[in-house]
Amino acid sequence: MTIPSFEGRSTQKAAVCHGAVDLRIEDKPIAAPKDGEAQIAMGVTGLCGSDLHYYVAGANGTFKIQAPMVLGHESCGVITALPASYAGPLAVGDRVALEVGINCKNCHYCKIGRYNLCKGMRFASSAKTFPHLDGTLCEVMTHPLDLLHKLPAGLDLPLAALAEPLSVVLHAYRRAQLQPGARVLVLGAGAVGLLAAALAKASGATTVVAVDIEQGKLDFAAKQGWVTGTHLLPRGARVSGLDALEVAKTQWEGLQKDEVVASVEGLAEGFDAVFECTGVESCMQLAVLAAAPGTKVLYVGMGTANLTLPIGPSMIREVDLIGVFRYCNTYPEALALLGSGKLGDVSKMITQRYPLDRAVEAFEDLRRGKDKDGNTVIKAVVGNLELK
Structure with a gap:
């Protein structure tokens, strides 16, 4: 596998939602990983019902977009850079799934293992908190190392995006x-x-x-x-x-x-x-x-x-x-299940695939429930379709 490189680049493309039916492919800065973070070349992101709510209405329930926000949170990718101080089990080139809810780790709910209820949690592509935390419909991003989960051998990146x-x-x-x-x-x-x-x-x-x-x-x-x-x-x-x-x-x-x-x-x-x-x-x-x-x-x-x-x-x-509000302590089991085949051929759920620059088309197809060829949309994924 060729590991993508972003050296010499200062910007990347991302799908940014500005409000109802206003999704734009824009330039965003590329960040270097800080201590405790990795830089990840994004593979694909599965489009979710909450993404669609933001795209159609600029809101998901009571969570309204207050500033432009990158959508997407069902994601996987490949580690491209680590901080010099890191000495853990992950390495550049590892394929990982991203758990995108960043919890405070210090509150009562975090300490008892129910971190999905953390009041201080920032969840990528959710307008529940402000400033919003950008989502994963982009080329590259940084993310906390403890929220990266290495994929089982043989598990394809698009299938790994179903872990969320x-x-x-x-x-x-x-x-x-x-x-x-x-x-x-x-x-x-x-x-x-x-x-x-x-x-x-x-x-x-x-x-x-x-x-x-x-x-x-x-x-x-x-x-x-x-x-x-x-x-x-x-x-x-x-x-x-x-x-x-x-x-x-x-x-x-x-x-x-x-x-x-x-x-x-x-x-x-x-x-x-x-x-x-x-x-x-x-x-x-x-x-x-x-x-x-x-x-x-x-x-x-x-x-x-x-x-x-x-x-x-x-x-x-x-x-x-x-x-049922999101999840906690589930990613290892979810990835193991996806890799085991016990659920059947769930890869068939991925019915449409779009490059990042066609994200608007993907959302419109999801909105209609059909693609341009009349095929039912079950799960559409958007991103780098070449990354394996």
Whole structure:
């Protein structure tokens, strides 16, 4: 492998979001690594739902862009430089995945290992904190050494970029505390939902039903063998509050009549766990209705700032509503899973690849859900397609 060099260069290209539907390829300075950091030539970055929210609306829920910000956080690359003082296990040329949440390491949550809850965390490409921390849709960046994870041998860089969404799913699955034989409902068959289904199936779930409004995504999940059934929801205008609850009730009635749900004894009363991966209010309400008494809802999807949930039905049926915010202590397991093949051929999730200078096209395709050739967008990656 030829290790990229940035010697003699002072600037690089990056995809910078200035606001709603205002993404520009701009010059940014190249930084040398400080003590405790490495310089990394970026491989590819997977585009995420939060990236799309920033691109479309200039905000993700209540997190609004206050200054131009480089997007992207599902990333991997190759170490190109290390500080002279470094004497650790990483070396120039190592292929690494970047865990992009930089926590304070000193607060209560950091000290007990739940660093995803650190109030001082700065997360690349998130407008939650200001000044914003730039993301990974660039040619080269510096990053803390302790948040770089060396890739298993043979794991391709684009596949390694899936470690970030898989980490979200692993964190949710740990919080669910499911046993083999569980019956799982996954709302949303985007990348996170598909990985949730794949992990559930690989972990011994006997029933995995995926729900989405796009038949192409459901067909993809079924073809990969990650689900035992799928259910297509009708498209409709987004509504909120009690209107959304009425939509959710109708959707649950339709799910209960679904052939797969009706054929499994007791499943019409609800699932052992519902992974809500859309962030759409009606789906977040549907999740409560579709959970069996005494089970759990995992709220993985984000994007709805304020919402109404049917708390009454959850209380009287002892359904636990569990928030899932990013992840912690997951990257080594996520990379090992991706390298092991236990989840199946998840590389097929990467359906579109774009060089950095076509980032706007990538976001527009993601926004439509189809590329220019009419192919369904499952996971689009952007960056240096030549880096191996």
